[in-house]
Each structure stands twice: as C-alpha cells, then as structure tokens.
Amino acid sequence: MDVDQKPDAAKGANVLRDLSKFGQSPWLDFIQRSYTADGSLKKLVDEDGLRGVTSNPAIFEKAMGYGTDYDAQIKDLLAKEILSPGELYEKLAITDIKATAKVMHPVFVETKGLDGYVSLEVSPYLAFETKATADEARRLWAAVGEENLMIKIPGTPEGIPAFQEVTSEGISVNVTLLFSLEAYKNVLEAYIKGLEIRHAAGKDISKIASVASFFVSRIDGKIDGAIDRRVKEGDKDAEALKALRGKVAIANAKVAYQHYLEVMKSERWKKLAAAGANPQRLLWASTGTKDKTFSDVLYVEELIGEDTVNTIPPATFDAFRDHGKLRASLTENVDDAFKVLEQQARLGLDLDGVTKTLVTEGCASFCDAFDQLLGAVANKQATFLGSRLIEQKADLPADLKAAADAVLEDWRKTGKGRKLWAKDASVWTGGDEAKWLKWLDIVDERLAHVAELEAFASEVKAKGFSDVLLLGMGGSSLGPEVIAETFGQIAGFPKLHVLDSTDPQQVKTFENAVDLKNTLFIVSSKSGGTLEPNILKAYFFAAAEKALGSAPGKHFVAVTDPGSHMEDVAKKDGFWKIFYGEKQIGGRFSVLSNFGLVPAAAAGLDVRAFLESALRSVKEASASTPPAHNGAMQLGAILGAAATKFGRDKVTIVASPAIYDLGAWLEQLLAESTGKKGTGLIPIDDETLGAPGVYGKDRVFAYLRLTGEACPKQEKAIAALIAAGEPVVTIDLADKLDIAQAFFHWEYATAVAGSVLEIDPFDQPDVEFSKIETKKLTTAFNETGKLPPETPFATSGAFEFFADDVNAKALGQGDALAILKAHFGRVKAGDYVGVLAYIERDLKTREWIQAVRLNLRDQLKVATAAEFGPRFLHSTGQAYKGGPDSGVFLQITADDHADLAVPGERFTFGVVKAAQARGDFDVLSERGRRALRVHIKGPLEAGLAELATVIGKAV
Numbered sequence: 001m002d003v004d005q006k007p008d009a010a011k012g013a014n015v016l017r018d019l020s021k022f023g024q025s026p027w028l029d030f031i032q033r034s035y036t037a038d039g040s041l042k043k044l045v046d047e048d049g050l051r052g053v054t055s056n057p058a059i060f061e062k063a064m065g066y067g068t069d070y071d072a073q074i075k076d077l078l079a080k081e082i083l084s085p086g087e088l089y090e091k092l093a094i095t096d097i098k099a100t101a102k103v104m105h106p107v108f109v110e111t112k113g114l115d116g117y118v119s120l121e122v123s124p125y126l127a128f129e130t131k132a133t134a135d136e137a138r139r140l141w142a143a144v145g146e147e148n149l150m151i152k153i154p155g156t157p158e159g160i161p162a163f164q165e166v167t168s169e170g171i172s173v174n175v176t177l178l179f180s181l182e183a184y185k186n187v188l189e190a191y192i193k194g195l196e197i198r199h200a201a202g203k204d205i206s207k208i209a210s211v212a213s214f215f216v217s218r219i220d221g222k223i224d225g226a227i228d229r230r231v232k233e234g235d236k237d238a239e240a241l242k243a244l245r246g247k248v249a250i251a252n253a254k255v256a257y258q259h260y261l262e263v264m265k266s267e268r269w270k271k272l273a274a275a276g277a278n279p280q281r282l283l284w285a286s287t288g289t290k291d292k293t294f295s296d297v298l299y300v301e302e303l304i305g306e307d308t309v310n311t312i313p314p315a316t317f318d319a320f321r322d323h324g325k326l327r328a329s330l331t332e333n334v335d336d337a338f339k340v341l342e343q344q345a346r347l348g349l350d351l352d353g354v355t356k357t358l359v360t361e362g363c364a365s366f367c368d369a370f371d372q373l374l375g376a377v378a379n380k381q382a383t384f385l386g387s388r389l390i391e392q393k394a395d396l397p398a399d400l401k402a403a404a405d406a407v408l409e410d411w412r413k414t415g416k417g418r419k420l421w422a423k424d425a426s427v428w429t430g431g432d433e434a435k436w437l438k439w440l441d442i443v444d445e446r447l448a449h450v451a452e453l454e455a456f457a458s459e460v461k462a463k464g465f466s467d468v469l470l471l472g473m474g475g476s477s478l479g480p481e482v483i484a485e486t487f488g489q490i491a492g493f494p495k496l497h498v499l500d501s502t503d504p505q506q507v508k509t510f511e512n513a514v515d516l517k518n519t520l521f522i523v524s525s526k527s528g529g530t531l532e533p534n535i536l537k538a539y540f541f542a543a544a545e546k547a548l549g550s551a552p553g554k555h556f557v558a559v560t561d562p563g564s565h566m567e568d569v570a571k572k573d574g575f576w577k578i579f580y581g582e583k584q585i586g587g588r589f590s591v592l593s594n595f596g597l598v599p600a601a602a603a604g605l606d607v608r609a610f611l612e613s614a615l616r617s618v619k620e621a622s623a624s625t626p627p628a629h630n631g632a633m634q635l636g637a638i639l640g641a642a643a644t645k646f647g648r649d650k651v652t653i654v655a656s657p658a659i660y661d662l663g664a665w666l667e668q669l670l671a672e673s674t675g676k677k678g679t680g681l682i683p684i685d686d687e688t689l690g691a692p693g694v695y696g697k698d699r700v701f702a703y704l705r706l707t708g709e710a711c712p713k714q715e716k717a718i719a720a721l722i723a724a725g726e727p728v729v730t731i732d733l734a735d736k737l738d739i740a741q742a743f744f745h746w747e748y749a750t751a752v753a754g755s756v757l758e759i760d761p762f763d764q765p766d767v768e769f770s771k772i773e774t775k776k777l778t779t780a781f782n783e784t785g786k787l788p789p790e791t792p793f794a795t796s797g798a799f800e801f802f803a804d805d806v807n808a809k810a811l812g813q814g815d816a817l818a819i820l821k822a823h824f825g826r827v828k829a830g831d832y833v834g835v836l837a838y839i840e841r842d843l844k845t846r847e848w849i850q851a852v853r854l855n856l857r858d859q860l861k862v863a864t865a866a867e868f869g870p871r872f873l874h875s876t877g878q879a880y881k882g883g884p885d886s887g888v889f890l891q892i893t894a895d896d897h898a899d900l901a902v903p904g905e906r907f908t909f910g911v912v913k914a915a916q917a918r919g920d921f922d923v924l925s926e927r928g929r930r931a932l933r934v935h936i937k938g939p940l941e942a943g944l945a946e947l948a949t950v951i952g953k954a955v
C-alpha cells in the first residue's frame, strides 16, 4: 500500500485523520509481518490517525501463504517443538498480533481504551459451535495476553451465546460476519446481557470493549447482481430495480445504526454506562468497493457517523486518503434508508434471504481461506522437516485418484477430520466408536510420562536379564514383534522374543531359546482374559519357578488394562511390575501405548525418540491439517475408495527387508478393523512381488520403503507395477525409528477407510465367535477328557479332509488331488486364497507356505494369504469370517508329535490348538465360506512336502 502520502498530509489536510472529527475511527483491515516490522503500520498511525487493526483468516492466508516473511520463525519453532499446522499457524499469528498490539498500544492509551485494538479471529471451523468458540476465545485471549486485543467471534446463532459468555468474563470481542439487522440486534442484546451478568457479579465492566462488524459491500454484491439479472431478463420493475443499485447495503447499515442510537438511549443501557460500560460500536466491514462503476470510496464516505469504526482495506484506505470527502453521512436521509429497505422487500429482492446466504458463504469462505492457510503452513513445515517426516506418494489410475479426491473433498467440506479428532461417532456408524479413540491422544500422553518407561528400561538393564519373553496375542504381540524384528538385540539390553502361539512345539522352541533363570517375562493382554496369554503365563511361570528354584514373580511384568483378570493374577503372583493400558484403545490400536512401549523399553529402544517420531505423524494428521496435506487421510481415502468403487480390496503390503515385519502388524490393523459386515480390506502381506501379469484387478499396493535400505528387487518390481498402471502408494521412512510414525499413520488411515466403508473400525464381532466355539471345545475336553469326535469326508494317504456338508458335497470323494483340484477350481477372479496352517511357525515352514502361496497366486492369478494359526485368529481371522465372501480357505492341521501340559488344566497346548482350529473352521463354515481342512497324519515335514506337490498339480 502507498504509505508515501502527499507531503502535506502530516501537516493536517488528511481526511483519514479527520474522520475522528466526525466520531469515526479508521481501522485497517490488513496485517502483515513485514508491514508491522518495517514501520509502515506505525506510519499510518502517526500520519493517518489509524486507530485499530483487524485480521481474519483470509488476511492471514495472504500474509503467511506467500513469501518468506515467516520462514525464520517457522524454522526456529520447529527446531524446538513438534507442532501441527494449526499450532504452528497460531504461534505465527500470535507473534503478529502481539507485535501489532504493541504498535497500536499508544492509541489505546491515548484514547483511554476506546481505540488501539487489534483483532484475532477464532478458528472459522468453530463458527457453528458455541462451547468450542467460547473455549477458543478464552484460550486465544490468554495466549496473546494484550489488553488491546479483541477476539473476533462470528455472529452466527451459535457464536452469539459464546460472545455473551466471554463478554461476561471480561474479554473484549469483535463480533464479525453480521449482515442482517436481526443478527445485529441479537448481538447488541448479548453484549448488554454479558455486561449485566458481569456487573451483577460485582466485577468491573469498564475495561471491556466491543465492536459489531456489520458487513456492507457484500450485500450490494448480491442484491445488485440479482437486479442486473432481472433487468436483463426484462423485468417489469426494471426501472425501480435499477434505482436500488448500490443503495441497499448502505440503507441496511444506516438502519442498523438507528437501532444502536435507540438502544443507547434506553434506561437499561444508561445503567450500565453509569457503571463504566463502553458502548459496543458498529464497525463497518467489507467496505472495499467491488463494483467498478461505483466510487472506490463509496462505503467509507456514506457511512461516517459518531461512535463508529470503519475497518478499511488497504487500497480503499489509500483511495480515501487521496480523494475521500468528509460529511456526517450516516444520519443523512435516514427515512430514505427505511424506504430503500421497504422497496427492496416489495420488489422481492429478499434481503433477509441474502443476509442468511452471506453468513453461510462468509463462514465457508473463511473456512476455505483457513484450509488454504493451514495448507501453506503445512507445506512450509514439510519442507523444513524434510525426511524427518515420512513421505507418501501415490501412483494411481486416474479414476481411482478422482474417487479418492472426491472422498477428501467431502472430508474437507464437512470437516470430518476435525470430527474424527472431536471423537464424533457420526464419522463412522454413530455407534460406540467414541469409546475407542484414545489412540488419538496416547502419544502425547505417553510422552508426558516417558520418564517412567525410561526408568523401567534402566532397571531392566541393571538387572542384567539376558532375554525378554513376551507372551500375548494379536494387538498385544504384533507391535512388540515388529520392534523385536526391526531393531534386533540392542547392545546392553536383553533380547526380545515374542511368543503368540499354542503350538506345543513352538512353545518348546521358545522355552529352549531363552535362559529361564535370566529372562524377564512380559505377560501382555488388554482384556486379561484371552486364553493364550493366560495359559502361556501359567506354563512359563511354572517353568521359571522350576529353573529359579523359587517364586519367579520378580521376573514377571504384566501389561494389561486396569481391573482385568490379568491384573489380579499379577498381584497374586507378586509380579515385579504392572503396567496399565488404556481401556479406550483396542488391541490393534495399542502399539503406541504401554503394549508397545513396555517391551520396547525393556529391549532398550529409545522410547522418547520413538514417541517423538510418532508425534510427527500425529501432528501431520491433526484436526487442523487440511486433507490435501494429510497423508494418512489420503491413504485412508485411497484404500476406502479402491475397495468400495473398484473392487480393489486386497491391500498388498510390501516392505523393505529391514522393516518387513510391519506387515504382520498392519495385517491385524486392516483386517480386524475393516473386515466385517461383508466388506473390508483384505491385507496381503509378504507375498513376494511378481510381474504385473500375475495380478488381477483387485489390488492396491502399499510399499513401505526404508529409504537407505531399499531392496533393488522390490524397487524394480514396484516400478514395473507403476508402469503397468497398478495403484501403488509408496511410504518412505528415513529411519527405522520412523516405524513409530508409520504406526500412527496407518491407524489414522484405517479409521478413515473404515468411515468410507461405512463400518465400525473398532469392533471385531466375528473373532469373538470363534473364541466362543473354541471355548465350547476346551470346556468339553475338560469335562470328558477328549474333544468331540469328528469324521473326515475323505481320506487320501497321509491326508484326512474335513469340511461342512455343503463344501464336502462340492468337493467330492476323490483322492487328495481331486479334492484340492475341486477346491481351488472354485477360485475366480477377485477372490483370494487363504492358506491357514496350524503348525509351528519357523524358517522352514515359512518358506514352505511362501512357496505354496506363490504357486497358487501365479497359477490362479489371485491374491494369497499365508497364515499361521492360532496367531492369525487375532489378526486377519476377523476379515476371513466377517469380510467379503471372496476367500477360499485351505486350513492345515497336523498331528502333534509332542504335547505340553498346561499347569492347572486338564487340556494341553495341543488340545487348545486343535480346538482353536476347529472353532475357526466351524465359524468359516457357518458363514458359508469355501473352506477345506486337510489334516496331516504322520511326520509333518513329509506331509507338507506331499501337500505342496499335490497342490502344485491341482492348480
């Protein structure tokens, strides 16, 4: 703006300064850091008699969105703190507001608090929320802490009660976005009420200032537009309509001013005035001329009157200084103003409707501007953080990209990201989702208590344990497993092992792998009631007791939710420590709570750095992050849109070798969260990449790449998939520690995808069913000493085949080859095959299952899942039963060559595993899934080799 005004301006001939002679204060509707810093603003005060400054989200967008004014502070802030775009914006804005308040303060002093204010607006996202607006007003008031601050609150029906409330608390407010006389009347009434409440409470009301920002030119913009349209269409009232061009907004303002004068004369006001109250002045806003056929100072010249403010945009400010004329215009021709309003009503110009629309549009455009602003801040933040933030890139076919963008635009428009953070269940099914959202806050919460975890780590180190053996299932084991696999043994700390099986051989292998006398056992169960951790605890407690020759409680730690059965057990058995989980977090969302952190600390991971990494993801996906900058939201939108609109529901997880195990955790998160009600995302983990030709059109590839350690083979295969037009989302992690970021990123993305799929991502109804079926079987065993008998529908060599009647009928009575041929013959495009093996999971069996599944994939051209039971029951099992009916399952069981007793129980580990397999199979059958069970009799290795051969022939 032109601050080099005419030389004689300072001497007196300055119409801007002379506005005060008419009782009007010129304020500036503009803020910019460099403008305040380089003395330009002060010059306006000194030379033009500037008496106040207003800001709004659109103004800050212009200030912060471009140029480098803010870069130094951003760098400085981000070096010290991990912030969301909203928090960062606020710190920048507050710095500006404080600096501006300082420049304006002499005016405040000189005018005894009448002028000298600077306004800062509450978040425009809150315009329709009373409590949130009031809370934010209080927060900003305290954060700025300047006596010449005004908090700007929109004069919506929800904003007005908030305004009244904070006025009664002594906060000075600029009520904005007022267009109608009715809204203005309500605002003035709320001001008076707020003062009365404060006065009645015996508190000082003389320090409160307020203005009512009445918008002007936007009204003409709408009304004149309607006039022009009607004239063009040859309206019969064309002449009368034309006569109203450029008149209605000013008339509306004049009439509002009359109301102000009326109220000021009232006895009610006089009482308050006697107690020191300051009137709430009308402030003319939106006073830049938009219609080029009008004078460029129209909305200044025509609205000059006593006790008013005009907040003038820079160009209009310059124009008025240059050629503005002064006269007491506001009280001129008031009757005509009333007539104009009558006339517009008679002509059907619908000022009431227009003002309502303008409120809605005004709020929306401030939200849009705020989205832009936060986006610009997020961009700068991403640049400064560089590789400290995980980076996501999506290569998508155009139609999928458009569908995902449509989801994001819906989320932006409806503020769903903010609703998610506000724990509003309407984001999903409107059920009890709100009770399961503490994972959103857990990183902050744990960081606040990280010293406890650090102290625990030191104690573990000092005790010199050689091993940590974690006993748990699903959400209680998969996160710790990722940590163990990713970081390996950390120098000076014990080696972390994670056992999540009831296979007797597997249990024995783990027992042999640790030094029982020198092992710290972590029994991990949120509910405390899950069968596996309970029997594993019983087993290892007895084993440790035997090895130590004394009560082993001091070698045991429990991680469990408060009030659980496991807590009782831990107390009774004198465990060394009990760490608590958060009840409002489900298992698969618990890795950043104590369920992941306690084993991480015991294994010597830097939990503080780990949580700080996670916090960067939390902030990136914050309520204030616009969808266009929220990678996790984008990921959820892509996965949701791909599954619902394109049948691409197989999320194929590819991870760099050094972080390969993330997929195991991710499987549970995606499958248990989304696989229900016949829909869902089917995670396909660890399926070695093939050439594009081996895939159907049902995949989305999620590539988690550890940048420095990318696998060349994977890179090549991914590049080929992208070139072939397959959808690939690549997520780059610069450091292993950033798996913490990936954890939160995917949790948030899963919640978003759940919303798109229209399901509750936080329950797991179908898992519970197989637990019930298993329980029935183990109870039967405890009563009778055996599991209920079962009969194979066919036997072939070492194999016995089991299926429900429908499946058995479809598969016939032939030999193994015929049955397997018939079974896999049912697979069609878009299906997936699940190989579900209830055997020990070791290197050999993993290689075996991998070879079998790749053969199935390449022959049948479908996605394949390779899973070990009972571990997958707590992971992908939910989706297999509750998700889409596109799975074809081959369950594999085998004779146990050695079994292990469970202390205190009649059943053994082998019995439990058998019961779990049968419970699982029964539910698959009950759900009408294409499921076949093959039981291997005799030596396992030979049986598996034979099975692989027959499968090879069958497909």
Ligand SMILES: O=P(O)(O)OC[C@H]1O[C@](O)(CO)[C@@H](O)[C@@H]1O
Pocket: 473, 474, 475, 476, 524, 525, 526, 527, 528, 529, 530, 533, 586, 587, 588, 672, 764, 767, 873, 874, 875
């Ligand atoms: O931690 P808990 O209560 O033992 O549960 C283990 C796992 O079992 C499930 O409840 C069902 O599979 C998972 O959601 C959970 O992570």
